[in-house]
Amino acid sequence: MRTVPKFVIGNWKMQARHSYGLQLACDIARGIKEVPPPSFMHTVICPPFTQLAGVHDVLEKEGLNSDVFAMGAQDCYPAASGPFTGDISPQMLTALGARYVILGHSERRQNHGETNAVIRQKVKAATAAGITPIVCIGEHLAERNEGRAASILASQIEGSLTRGFRGIVAYEPVWAIGSGITPSHEELQRKLTLIRSLLPMRLMTDDIRVPVLYGGSVTSVQTPSIMSIKELDGVLVGSASLEAQSFLDIIRAATEATLPQSSS
């Protein structure tokens, strides 16, 4: 019997002040130690660059830097080193203990003009540095309303993922991020089926199950319904990851929703 890992990933964005971030990491780590989730449940927290070293120290001190509780970053530059003022390489992230990196978040696509091609370069660089990319894809509201979501998702998968991609994909409809709105169960199920059908063209195999997560206004209330979709392997959480108890509640809800189907 093989256990399929499930993920709850927190994206802190540029939101937590330094001391708050370190305390948040500590509170989440202690909550996890108090009620340890089963080993199939992997938790990742992604602080801003400036907090990575401090959060890594917290995780080490709590004895929790492992597959089941790890740290990620929110972006990286697509090269190992060079004259790139203000940028951070994936190697610099691994040196600080980051195991994951979020790439192609819609806020970076929008605010920094990141194209699929740039994101693919970042995926390549992160993979070469031994860091797991979490690649975000998702359509805007107008694209959804015009019936173009499927073609947008196909072009993001084709353009952002490397051939033979081995990482995590996060489906984050842009209209659901920070809006308090989540897609209906039926819509999410449809999108997940579509994404699963599109992935083999980049994975170059049918054999590997790349984890696909959902992100956009997730709280512990919708987590059971979201996690009941069998094509889904977890959630990427923004706002609700900035408060220890709400993040721990999501981990618990995701664990409970997954328990009966965790072995396959």
Ligand code: PEP
């Ligand atoms: C995100 O931006 O990755 C996200 C999921 O945000 P929120 O949960 O706040 O919608």
